Amino acid sequence: MADFTVSTEFLAKLAQDLKGCGDELDQGLKALKEASRTGTGFDFLDEACGHFQGKWEYGLKKVRECVKILDDGLDKVQQSYDGTEQSITKALTPAAGQS
Template sequence: MPGYYKVELEALAQLITQLGETANDMSSAMKQLKDIGPKGAGCDELEQACDDFQGKWGYGIGLIADATGGITEGLSETRKIYETLEDQITKSFQASGKADGK
């Protein structure tokens, strides 16, 4: 059938979970790097590397984490809509079967 597609609700739920975890992990990693600060790692080279990375990538990774959070929210709403629609269709078929005396 042309244009046919199927939404895998469980796969969508897994994607939502994974994206949410990814956004949290990115935010957590950047916070940990920031918390190390200029004197938290005990090794000058590591402290400098953390500080350099935070300075160069912190803003961008923050934007990615925020965008990922937004995508996760949108997918969650989409999943709810598909679940509701699927429930309504199921109930409609069940009701029509009862109306036919089946």
């Protein structure tokens, strides 16, 4: 029989880390926008930065969508495992007065 354990604490941390992922990418995009406002001094480079910003914004949108789906799924998995663990503990705990 396979040894299978699930750490609900790890699942909670994973969900939290995924939420922070989008925020970190957003900070990079803001920094790129800030650099573009002042201009790089080269039209072709400013144009390339603008194009990259559009791609980055699209990618960030997709990352956020995926993170939301994963986060929702992880919440459900964590709740299921917590519920199962509580049910098993309750079932294996002798009732008061029985021994």
